Amino acid sequence: MQHTDILIIDDEIKFADMLAKRIELRGRSNAVCYDGKSALEWVKSHAHGITLILLDLRLPDLYGTEVLVGIKEINPAIPVIILTGHGTEKDRLECERLGAYRFIHKPPKIDELMSIFEHIRERSEC
Amino acid sequence: MLKIFQDFLKSLWPEFYRHRTNVHLNSFYTFTNYRYLWFISISVLAATALAPICIATLIYYQLIETSVDSDLNHRTKQLTVAAKSAVTFFMEERLNALTFTVNENGYEQLTDNTRLAEILKNLKLGFGGVTDLSVLDADGNQVAYAGPFNLEGKNYKNQSWFEQSLKQINYISEVFTGYRDVPHIIITVRSVKPDGSSFILRATLDTERLMQTLSSYKTGDYADIFLVNHEGKLQTPSIHYGAIFTPTNLIFPAGSDESEVIEIFLNGKSIISGHSSISRDLTSTPFTLMVLKEKAGMLKFWQDMSFKFNWIMGASVVVILIVITFASTFMVNKLYRADKAKAETMMQMEQSQQLASIGQLAAGVAHEINNPLAVINQTAGYMKDLFSFKDQERDDDEIVEYIDSILDAVDRCGTITRQLLGFVRQFDVKIKKVNLQKLISQVLSFHKKEAEYRRIHVTVSIPDSFPELETDSSKFQQVLVNLINNAFQAVEEGNCLDIIASQLSPNTIELVIHDTGCGIPEENLKKIHEPFFSTKKNGSGTGLGLSITYGLVKKLGGRISVQSTEGVGTSFTIHLPVKINEGRNA
Numbered sequence: 001m002q003h004t005d006i007l008i009i010d011d012e013i014k015f016a017d018m019l020a021k022r023i024e025l026r027g028r029s030n031a032v033c034y035d036g037k038s039a040l041e042w043v044k045s046h047a048h049g050i051t052l053i054l055l056d057l058r059l060p061d062l063y064g065t066e067v068l069v070g071i072k073e074i075n076p077a078i079p080v081i082i083l084t085g086h087g088t089e090k091d092r093l094e095c096e097r098l099g100a101y102r103f104i105h106k107p108p109k110i111d112e113l114m115s116i117f118e119h120i121r122e123r124s125e126c
Numbered sequence: 127m128l129k130i131f132q133d134f135l136k137s138l139w140p141e142f143y144r145h146r147t148n149v150h151l152n153s154f155y156t157f158t159n160y161r162y163l164w165f166i167s168i169s170v171l172a173a174t175a176l177a178p179i180c181i182a183t184l185i186y187y188q189l190i191e192t193s194v195d196s197d198l199n200h201r202t203k204q205l206t207v208a209a210k211s212a213v214t215f216f217m218e219e220r221l222n223a224l225t226f227t228v229n230e231n232g233y234e235q236l237t238d239n240t241r242l243a244e245i246l247k248n249l250k251l252g253f254g255g256v257t258d259l260s261v262l263d264a265d266g267n268q269v270a271y272a273g274p275f276n277l278e279g280k281n282y283k284n285q286s287w288f289e290q291s292l293k294q295i296n297y298i299s300e301v302f303t304g305y306r307d308v309p310h311i312i313i314t315v316r317s318v319k320p321d322g323s324s325f326i327l328r329a330t331l332d333t334e335r336l337m338q339t340l341s342s343y344k345t346g347d348y349a350d351i352f353l354v355n356h357e358g359k360l361q362t363p364s365i366h367y368g369a370i371f372t373p374t375n376l377i378f379p380a381g382s383d384e385s386e387v388i389e390i391f392l393n394g395k396s397i398i399s400g401h402s403s404i405s406r407d408l409t410s411t412p413f414t415l416m417v418l419k420e421k422a423g424m425l426k427f428w429q430d431m432s433f434k435f436n437w438i439m440g441a442s443v444v445v446i447l448i449v450i451t452f453a454s455t456f457m458v459n460k461l462y463r464a465d466k467a468k469a470e471t472m473m474q475m476e477q478s479q480q481l482a483s484i485g486q487l488a489a490g491v492a493h494e495i496n497n498p499l500a501v502i503n504q505t506a507g508y509m510k511d512l513f514s515f516k517d518q519e520r521d522d523d524e525i526v527e528y529i530d531s532i533l534d535a536v537d538r539c540g541t542i543t544r545q546l547l548g549f550v551r552q553f554d555v556k557i558k559k560v561n562l563q564k565l566i567s568q569v570l571s572f573h574k575k576e577a578e579y580r581r582i583h584v585t586v587s588i589p590d591s592f593p594e595l596e597t598d599s600s601k602f603q604q605v606l607v608n609l610i611n612n613a614f615q616a617v618e619e620g621n622c623l624d625i626i627a628s629q630l631s632p633n634t635i636e637l638v639i640h641d642t643g644c645g646i647p648e649e650n651l652k653k654i655h656e657p658f659f660s661t662k663k664n665g666s667g668t669g670l671g672l673s674i675t676y677g678l679v680k681k682l683g684g685r686i687s688v689q690s691t692e693g694v695g696t697s698f699t700i701h702l703p704v705k706i707n708e709g710r711n712a
Contacts, residue, residue, distance in 0.1 A: 012497045012500065012501060014501045014504075014505070014531055014535070015497065015500045015501045015504050018501065018504035018505050018507070018508050018531075019504050021508050021511075022504065022507055022508050022511050025508075025511045025512075025515045025516075026511075026515075058575075058579045059579070060578060060579060060581075061581075085496035085497055085500060086492065086496055106496060106497075106499075106500040106503075107499060107500040107503030107504065110507055110511075
C-alpha cells in the first residue's frame, strides 16, 4: 500500500486543495477528504500508511471531535493536528483530551506544518 | 452637619417639577407625570388629614351653639324667676303691711290724721317706697290723708282704681301719673267700718324703689329688666323699648304664673326674652316682668373663644399643609430619583444588550470571513511557492486561475463585511418601512455556516401578500436577532427552526419563531423575561436578551408570548401592528 505523508480533512475545498498542492511542492505525498465520513473510510483503508492528519473541526456531516475519536479508534498512533478557523480554548482542551497532537488556528503557516511533519517523521523512524 | 442640612433641603426641593429628558430615556420611566403624582399625593394626604379636623370643628361648633343656647335660656329663666320673686315680694310686703295696719288700727284711728302720719312714718321706716297714705269712704271721699301732697277732700269715685278697690279686698294698680304727674302705684286694702259700710286704706308707692329693685338684677350691659302691663304699655323704663308708658307689642295673657323663655328678634338683634306675670295668692297684679338678654352680648365670651380656636385651627391647618407638601415632595423626589436611576440603568442595559447582539453578529461574521481568508492565504502562498519551487511563467494559466481564486475569496469577504455594515447601520434608523423577508434573510445569513455545519433545517414561510411593516426597524431588527440567536443556541444538531409570518388583520401581523430544540422547563418559563435570568453556565449569557426583547416588542406596540415543552421545542409568538403608533411608543 502506498504511504501517505499527510491527510487533509477540510470541507473548504479550495483551501484543502491549495494546501495539498503546497505540500506536494515540498515533496510530500498527501490526500484530501472534504467530509468526516469519507475521511474515516480513507483512514480505515490506509490505517498504517499515514504519517500525519490535518483535521478541521467544522465539517458538514460530523463534528471534528467525532472524526478525531474515530481516527484514534482506528489507529491511535497517527498524530492529528487540529486546524480550525474559530476554535475556542474549550475546544482546544477537549481536543487535547481526545488525543490531538496540536491545535493550530487557520490560516496555518506552511513552514510550521512542514517542520512539525519532519519532526514526527524523524521520531517515527527512530 | 452642614452637608446633611443641604441634602435635607435638596430632598425637599421638587426636582421632578422640571422633569425633562430625552424621548428614548422617557420610555423607561415607570411614571411619566410626576407633577400629577405630587398633586395627587398632596391632595389625598391633605384630605385625609384635614377632613377629621374639619368635621370635629363643625361638630364642636354645633355642640357649643346648642349648649350656649340652652345655657342662655336657663340663665334667663333663672333671672326671670329671681326678679319675679323680688317684685312679688316687694308688692306683697307692702300689701301685707297695709293689711296689718288696717286690722291693727281700725277706722277710727286711721281717720285720725296725726295717727295716720305716724303710721306713714313707720311704714317709710320699715319698708320704704311709701309716699303717702289716705283713707277713703265708700263714696270715694278722702277722709284722712298723710303725706307730702295736699290732697285732702279729693273725691276718687270716678277713678277706675277706686272702683276696682271696692270690688276686691286688696288691689294693686298699674303705674300711672294721676293728679300729681309723677309715676306711682296705688295699693289699697278694703275693710269695714263699725257701722258696716266699707272703707279703703290707700297707699301710694314710689316707682323709684321698684325700679331700684329691678335694677339690682341687671347683670352686665346686655340685660334689660322691666315691667309691662297687660296691654303692653311699659311700666318701668326699658333699654330696648324706651321710656315709661311707651306702648310695646309685649302682650301676654294674664294669669299664667309660669316663667317662659323665648327667642325674639328686635331691631335685627337676636334676643332671649323671659317673661312672667306678677301674681299673688289673693289677687293678680297688672304687671308682667320682662327680662331681655342680647344673645350677641351673652355670646361674646364664646365668640372670643371661637376666635382663638379658629386661629389655632388655621395655624394647625397651615402647618399640616406645609408638612404634607414637604413630605410629598420628599417622597415623590425619592421616587423620581429611583425611577430616573432605573430608567438610566434600563437604557444602559438596552444599549449593552444591543452591543452584545452586535457582538454575537460580529462573531458570526468572523467565522464566515475566516474561511475565505484561509483560502486567500493558501492560494497566495501557493503562488509564492510556484515562483520559488518551479520558477513558473507570469502569464501561466494556472497563475491566472489562482489569482481569480483569491479575488473570488476577497469578494466573499467583501460581501460579508457589506452585509454586516448594512445590518449594523440599520440600528441607527428610526421608523421606516421594513421588508420582513429581507430582514430575516439578513439575520439568517450570519448563521448560514452554523446551520450548515449543525444541519439545522431553517425554513422561512412568509406569504406573498405579506405587507411591508412600518415600524422602528432597529428595535424590530434587534428582536429578530435576539430570538433567532436564542433559537440557534437552543437547537441540537439536526433540529428544525421555522419562521412563520402571517397577517391576522389589516393592522396586525403574527410572527412565530419555532424551534424543535431543548425547550424551556416549566419552572423557568415564567422567569425567562425577567432581567438577569440566565440558564447559561459560566456567565456566558447576560440574562438580558429575552428581557430586553420583551421590552422592545412592547415598545413596538406588540406583545410576545412563549409556548414551550421541555424536550419538544419552543415557539415565540409576536403580534405586531403593521403600522406603529408613533405617539404611543415614542
